[in-house]
Amino acid sequence: xxxxxxxxxxxxxxxxxxxxxxxxNARSQPSNGNLSKRKVITKASTTVTSQPSAKRSSITSQxxxxxQVVLRLKGKYGIKQSLxxxxxxxxxxxxxxxxxLTTNNYVYSFDHIFYQDATQQKIYDQxxxxxxxxxxxxxNCTIFAYGQTGTGKTYTMEGDLENANGKPAPNAGIIPRIIxxxxxxxxxxxxxxxxxxxxxxxxxxxxxDLLYPGDENKTLNIYDDAQNGVKVSNIHEEVIISAAHGxxxxxxxxxxxxxxxTNCNEKSSRSHCIFTINVTLxxxxxxxxxxxxxxxxxxxxxxxxxxxxxxxxxHLRAREAASINKxxxxxxxxxxxxxxxxxxxxxxxxxxxRLLKDSLGGRTKTSIITTIDPLSQSIEDMKNTLDYGxxxxxxxxxxxxxxxxxxxxxxDTLVTTIIKMQDELRRxxxxxxxxxxxxxxxxxxxxxxxxxxxxxxxxxxxxxxKERITEERRLFEEELRTLKQQGAEEIQRxxxxxxxxxxxxxxxxxxLDSLRQQLSQKxxxxxxxxxxxxxxxxxxEREDDGYVEEARPQKKK
Numbered sequence: 001x002x003x004x005x006x007x008x009x010x011x012x013x014x015x016x017x018x019x020x021x022x023x024x025n026a027r028s029q030p031s032n033g034n035l036s037k038r039k040v041i042t043k044a045s046t047t048v049t050s051q052p053s054a055k056r057s058s059i060t061s062q063x064x065x066x067x068q069v070v071l072r073l074k075g076k077y078g079i080k081q082s083l084x085x086x087x088x089x090x091x092x093x094x095x096x097x098x099x100x101l102t103t104n105n106y107v108y109s110f111d112h113i114f115y116q117d118a119t120q121q122k123i124y125d126q127x128x129x130x131x132x133x134x135x136x137x138x139x140n141c142t143i144f145a146y147g148q149t150g151t152g153k154t155y156t157m158e159g160d161l162e163n164a165n166g167k168p169a170p171n172a173g174i175i176p177r178i179i180x181x182x183x184x185x186x187x188x189x190x191x192x193x194x195x196x197x198x199x200x201x202x203x204x205x206x207x208x209d210l211l212y213p214g215d216e217n218k219t220l221n222i223y224d225d226a227q228n229g230v231k232v233s234n235i236h237e238e239v240i241i242s243a244a245h246g247x248x249x250x251x252x253x254x255x256x257x258x259x260x261x262t263n264c265n266e267k268s269s270r271s272h273c274i275f276t277i278n279v280t281l282x283x284x285x286x287x288x289x290x291x292x293x294x295x296x297x298x299x300x301x302x303x304x305x306x307x308x309x310x311x312x313x314x315h316l317r318a319r320e321a322a323s324i325n326k327x328x329x330x331x332x333x334x335x336x337x338x339x340x341x342x343x344x345x346x347x348x349x350x351x352x353x354r355l356l357k358d359s360l361g362g363r364t365k366t367s368i369i370t371t372i373d374p375l376s377q378s379i380e381d382m383k384n385t386l387d388y389g390x391x392x393x394x395x396x397x398x399x400x401x402x403x404x405x406x407x408x409x410x411x412d413t414l415v416t417t418i419i420k421m422q423d424e425l426r427r428x429x430x431x432x433x434x435x436x437x438x439x440x441x442x443x444x445x446x447x448x449x450x451x452x453x454x455x456x457x458x459x460x461x462x463x464x465x466k467e468r469i470t471e472e473r474r475l476f477e478e479e480l481r482t483l484k485q486q487g488a489e490e491i492q493r494x495x496x497x498x499x500x501x502x503x504x505x506x507x508x509x510x511x512l513d514s515l516r517q518q519l520s521q522k523x524x525x526x527x528x529x530x531x532x533x534x535x536x537x538x539x540x541e542r543e544d545d546g547y548v549e550e551a552r553p554q555k556k557k
Contacts, residue, residue: 067366067395068111070127071099071386074152074373075116088374088382090115101386103379108386109393110370120159120171127367128174132181134365135279135297138401140229142298142359143174146328146388147371148381149304156369157301161251166243175275175299176247182279183243191282196237197246198278199253202352203271204323210253210273212236222354229358237278250275272327272352275299283404291404298359302328302352305384327352332388334360339394363400368392 073088091098091107100107114123131141145153159173166183168176186193199210200220207220213236221233240246258271280294303324330350337345338361347357359366370389372382 065365065397065399067360067368067392067397068127069368069370069389069393070112070114070123071108071110071389072114072118072123072152072156072369072371073116074371074375087379088372099386101379101383104383106383106386108390110389111393120156120173120177123156123369124174124177127369128178129181131297131365131367132178132185134399135277135295136185136281138293138295138404139399140296140298140358140364140402142300142356142364142366143369144298144300144302144356144359144366145369145371146302146331147304147385148373148377151304151371151373151377151385153304153369153371154301156371157299158250158254161247161254163244163247166247175250178277178297178299179240179246179250180243182277183246186281191284193282194239194278194280195241195246196239196278197249198235198237198276199250200232200235200274200276200355201257201271202274202327202355203258205327205351207232207351208256208271209234209236210256211238211249222351229362230354232355272303272324273301274355275301285404293402293404295402298356298364300356302331305381326350331356332391335388335392335395339391359397360395361397363398365399366395366397 087102089100089102090113091100096113097111098107098109099113112126114126127143131143134141143157145157147153155171155173157173158175160169160171161176162169163172163176163180166180168180172180182195186195197211201208201210207222209218209220212218218234218236220235223231223233225231238249240249253275254273257273275298277297277299278294279296280292283291283293285291305325305328327350330346330353333346333349334353334356336342345361347353353360358364368389370385370392372385374382
């Protein structure tokens with residue numbers, strides 16, 4: 001991902017290594033429509049015949065093989081329409097490999113970009129057919145689709161599953177086209193072959209076998225196999241003998257998938273679906289002995305990441321969305337950790353990432369199809385998907401070509417499989433108890449003892465934790481008692497202070513009343529004095545007036 005201005009966004013992709021140049025040349029070569037005649041298959045046949053006569057040949061490897069990431073843009077048939085469809089534009093000089101997000105001028109690079117006019121056949125020719133060639137060369141491969149709900153993941157992977165005499169429908173997706181092309185290729189080559197398929201559903205972090213014929217749910221466990229990577233126990237594999245037979249089986253499994261209507265999609269997948277094809281090919285080595293090579297192809301239709309508010313998910317749908325987003329969030333952390341070459345990869349935080357462990361950073365050749373819908377998605381959702389694809393392009397796998405076994409070894413494998421199936425059949429017949437081989441029993445005992453040791457260790461840890469919590473509680477209660485005592489003393493002091501204040505107020509009130517009475521008495525005395533003074537003054541004036549009258553007649557005489 002590059003940040004640039006819109007005017008300077010036309011940057012071409014230059015292969016820097018020989019491996020990159022070879023991959024680009026291989027992708028640029030036109031397909032002749034006949035997979036069995038591709039040069040890569042002829043080369044694989046030559047490699048098979050040149051193996052030494054040994055029980056298992058050495059395994060060849062490829063290092064530094066980056067995960068291939070392509071981008072598909074959904075057409076104009078979304079439920080909602082955007083007012084601004086030009087938010088994502090191609091970089092003109094590299095329009096098949098780069099797009100620019102106009103809101104922030106980020107340029108995102110992909111191995112290929114399929115615009116709205118891309119057909120199902122075109123996507124299969126550039127993604128599915130090269131992967132099928134690698135499977136027939138002896139490599140384990142994976143294709144999975146990632147994107148928000150309603151952006152076309154299931155349409156890309158499944159599409160129209162109907163067929164006419166083993167020929168895919170015009171709108172068929174990658175899965176039916178690969179099945180049809182596989183049998184067209186196998187029927188045109190010498191030697192025997194065995195094709196087995198299985199379908200797993202991961203719903204709310206629980207595994208379900210979509211091809212299991214029984215009604216009851218089997219217990220499916222994920223475990224690590226030293227030779228074959230991550231495997232699932234008790235999974236039912238169906239042997240198919242033709243493309244039409246295989247597509248009928250696929251349709252049976254698809255009908256059992258969990259789907260529901262949301263605001264984003266009328267038929268939204270509520271689970272992750274992992275469709276696996278196991279192919280065993282018979283060849284002859286340079287000594288004329290029969291040899292067998294088995295490879296597998298995972299085709300994964302991930303449930304769509306979604307915003308519960310935008311999709312209108314409520315109650316059960318909301319819980320499903322939470323589970324889906326949790327597993328996809330873990331997948332995103334795994335991709336970021338691999339992209340950043342972190343020391344720890346959180347594969348075990350989700351069953352989805354455990355199942356895809358070999359596909360991301362492992363021994364598998366992987367292609368990722370990221371899907372977006374520029375006409376209905378929010379800019380933030382589109383940016384998240386583009387960031388996801390950008391990080392995934394930095395993941396480097398180390399593909400290993402599967403080993404080749406002689407016929408005796410292949411027969412031994414078949415005998416082991418038959419014995420295992422007979423044991424499972426006896427257990428199914430035994431309704432009063434359990435029947436298991438001694439080896440399985442011993443392994444179960446070891447697991448039980450290990451679990452007991454872990455439980456004892458955990459119990460000891462819990463004991464120490466309980467003691468620590470008890471001590472902390474004691475200290476807390478002691479501190480609480482001290483605080484309570486200090487609080488009580490403070491309350492008593494304040495109460496005493498309050499009483500003293502009340503008494504002082506009462507004393508001052510009494511004193512104030514006394515002063516008021518004294519003041520009133522003094523005011524009364526002053527009033528009396530004032531009245532007496534007034535009367536005296538009047539009397540004096542009268543006396544003065546009388547004296548004057550008496551004096552006047554005497555002057556006239």
